[in-house]
Amino acid sequence: MTNTAIITGASRGLGLALARSLAGAGWSLVLTARGSGDLERVAAELGATAIPGDVTDPAHVRRLAEAAPELDLLVNNASDLGVTPLPPLSIYPLDAFRALLETNVTAPLALVQATLPALRASRGGIVNITSDAATGAYEGWGGYGASKAALEQLSNVLSAEEPDLRVWWVDPGEMNTRMLADAVGAEEAAAASDPAKVAAALHDLIASRPASGKVSLQ
Known part of the structure; x- marks a missing residue:
C-alpha cells in the first residue's frame, strides 16, 4: 500500500529535498508552493501532484485536503521570513507581523484541521518545521522567532489532543537555502547544511515514527 504525503513549500529548499527523498521511497506526493513554474517542474520530475497556491488561502487549503x-x-x-533586512521589534511593522503569523502559524493549523479526518483514519503523522529562533534571543529574529514559537506550542498541544497521531x-x-541567504547573506548561507542531508535525517524520523515531540536535526 502506497503512503501519501502533502508537503508545503515543496518547490525548493528542504521541502524539495524531502519530496525527492520520499518519492524515492515510493511515496505518493501532493506538493504545493506559491510559484507554479518551479512546482510543476518538481512534480513532473517526481511523478507527484502539483497544486500551486498560497497556504493562507482557505480555498487552496481545501483543494489540498481534497487531493489527498x-x-x-x-x-x-x-x-515566510518576514521583513528584510530583519528589523528590531521596536520598529517591526505590525501589518507585516500579522501577515507573518498568518503564514507561519494560522496556515499550518488550517491545513491540520482540513486533513485531520484522513490523518486520524491512517493514524498518520504531522511534521511542523520550526527553528532555533523559536527559543533563541537573536537580534532581528523577533518576528520570525515569535511565529515559530507559536507553531511549536500549537504542535505541543496538538500532540496531547491527538494521541493516536x-x-x-x-x-x-541552518540550511543553505534562499530564505537563509535573504536573512544573513549568500556567503554565510553557503556554509550552512545541505538541505538534502537534513531531508535524509527527516525521512529517517518519519520512517521510524518515534513518539510525538520536538526534534532537533542540528
Whole structure:
C-alpha cells in the first residue's frame, strides 16, 4: 500500500529535498508552493501532484485536503521570513507581523484541521518545521522567532489532543537555502547544511515514527 504525503513549500529548499527523498521511497506526493513554474517542474520530475497556491488561502487549503482523501503525512514546511533586512521589534511593522503569523502559524493549523479526518483514519503523522529562533534571543529574529514559537506550542498541544497521531515539531538547523541567504547573506548561507542531508535525517524520523515531540536535526 502506497503512503501519501502533502508537503508545503515543496518547490525548493528542504521541502524539495524531502519530496525527492520520499518519492524515492515510493511515496505518493501532493506538493504545493506559491510559484507554479518551479512546482510543476518538481512534480513532473517526481511523478507527484502539483497544486500551486498560497497556504493562507482557505480555498487552496481545501483543494489540498481534497487531493489527498487518504493521507499518511502532512508536512507544514512553507514559511515566510518576514521583513528584510530583519528589523528590531521596536520598529517591526505590525501589518507585516500579522501577515507573518498568518503564514507561519494560522496556515499550518488550517491545513491540520482540513486533513485531520484522513490523518486520524491512517493514524498518520504531522511534521511542523520550526527553528532555533523559536527559543533563541537573536537580534532581528523577533518576528520570525515569535511565529515559530507559536507553531511549536500549537504542535505541543496538538500532540496531547491527538494521541493516536505522531506530531513532530522539527528544528532542521541552518540550511543553505534562499530564505537563509535573504536573512544573513549568500556567503554565510553557503556554509550552512545541505538541505538534502537534513531531508535524509527527516525521512529517517518519519520512517521510524518515534513518539510525538520536538526534534532537533542540528
